[in-house]
Amino acid sequence: MHIREFFYMDKNQRIVLTVLLAVALVCVVLINLLGQGSLSDDELLASPAAEEPLGADGTAAARAYGALGEGMADVAPLEVQSAKAERFAFDPNTADSTQLRRLGLPPFLVRNIYRYRAHGGVFSQPSDFARLYGLTQKQYRELLPYIRISADYRPAAELYPRNASRNYSTRSERGFAEQNGAGTLNSDPSTLHYKLSPGEYVVLNEADTTMLKRVPGIGSYYARRITRYGERLGGFVSPEQLLEIEGFPEDALPYFQVDATAVRKLNLNTLSLSKLRQHPYVDFYMARAINDYRRLKGPLKSLDDLRLLPEFPPEVLERLRPYVTF
Numbered sequence: 001m002h003i004r005e006f007f008y009m010d011k012n013q014r015i016v017l018t019v020l021l022a023v024a025l026v027c028v029v030l031i032n033l034l035g036q037g038s039l040s041d042d043e044l045l046a047s048p049a050a051e052e053p054l055g056a057d058g059t060a061a062a063r064a065y066g067a068l069g070e071g072m073a074d075v076a077p078l079e080v081q082s083a084k085a086e087r088f089a090f091d092p093n094t095a096d097s098t099q100l101r102r103l104g105l106p107p108f109l110v111r112n113i114y115r116y117r118a119h120g121g122v123f124s125q126p127s128d129f130a131r132l133y134g135l136t137q138k139q140y141r142e143l144l145p146y147i148r149i150s151a152d153y154r155p156a157a158e159l160y161p162r163n164a165s166r167n168y169s170t171r172s173e174r175g176f177a178e179q180n181g182a183g184t185l186n187s188d189p190s191t192l193h194y195k196l197s198p199g200e201y202v203v204l205n206e207a208d209t210t211m212l213k214r215v216p217g218i219g220s221y222y223a224r225r226i227t228r229y230g231e232r233l234g235g236f237v238s239p240e241q242l243l244e245i246e247g248f249p250e251d252a253l254p255y256f257q258v259d260a261t262a263v264r265k266l267n268l269n270t271l272s273l274s275k276l277r278q279h280p281y282v283d284f285y286m287a288r289a290i291n292d293y294r295r296l297k298g299p300l301k302s303l304d305d306l307r308l309l310p311e312f313p314p315e316v317l318e319r320l321r322p323y324v325t326f
Contacts, residue, residue, distance in 0.1 A: 088102075093117065
């Protein structure tokens with residue numbers, strides 16, 4: 001057998017080999033081009049963008065972002081700004097992003113400050129700033145002498161001296177205090193946060209989060225959960241419904257009473273399937289069954305029209321009864 005027979009290729013094989021060689025050549029060229037366009041960290045810090053002073057618009061930082069790429073977006077500006085950070089008095093409740101960046105704070109800390117303020121957070125004293133997520137002790141120690149909290153963000157309790165007589169500005173404010181046993185107290189306004197004693201209560205469907213937090217065992221978390229769940233239900237008809245909130249402390253139930261006259265009801269003959277599903281007591285299958293009943297048999301006359309459907313056992317009908325109308 002001649003040695004040339006080992007290297008013989010037909011036409012199709014030659015085409016495939018040619019294509020593979022062309023693809024490999026293109027890859028080599030692209031790798032060389034991309035490699036020449038990238039900068040190392042040392043080259044970036046020695047580049048003109050790193051030597052420029054950081055202006056109010058963050059021009060140098062923007063160039064650093066572009067050179068390093070998105071993967072190092074949060075790291076590069078911190079390194080670039082660390083030597084150029086300015087020190088001046090600022091209020092963390094009102095400082096804008098430009099001022100915060102001039103102080104040397106990296107972008108993720110600026111975002112955390114904005115997110116905290118957007119959710120209603122207030123820095124009422126300099127130590128509150130230390131609890132900012134991601135802030136290091138070194139950064140806090142450097143910034144502490146420059147933190148200035150405006151009087152507008154100080155606690156309102158500081159407006160009144162301790163043991164001063166309480167003057168109510170409105171009749172409703174006095175009535176609220178008397179209802180909760182605080183009408184005759186002579187102390188500072190911080191006593192408004194006391195907890196209820198046995199025999200006292202708040203009225204569900206009327207109480208806001210401030211009143212709910214007076215209940216022993218109820219803090220800001222459960223106060224928000226109670227108000228949100230009440231809105232979804234359309235109002236509470238029994239204190240025991242609070243146990244449907246995950247982890248709710250059962251010991252708090254005696255401190256609640258219910259006024260069910262203001263419960264918002266669902267019209268089962270007019271609401272769409274998606275609207276029906278929004279109620280906590282109506283799942284997708286129940287809403288679909290109601291919709292099918294209306295389509296096939298016409299409007300419902302009472303909740304008992306659904307009692308033969310498998311989606312509506314007796315206990316479900318009784319739970320729904322206070323919340324429906326026709």
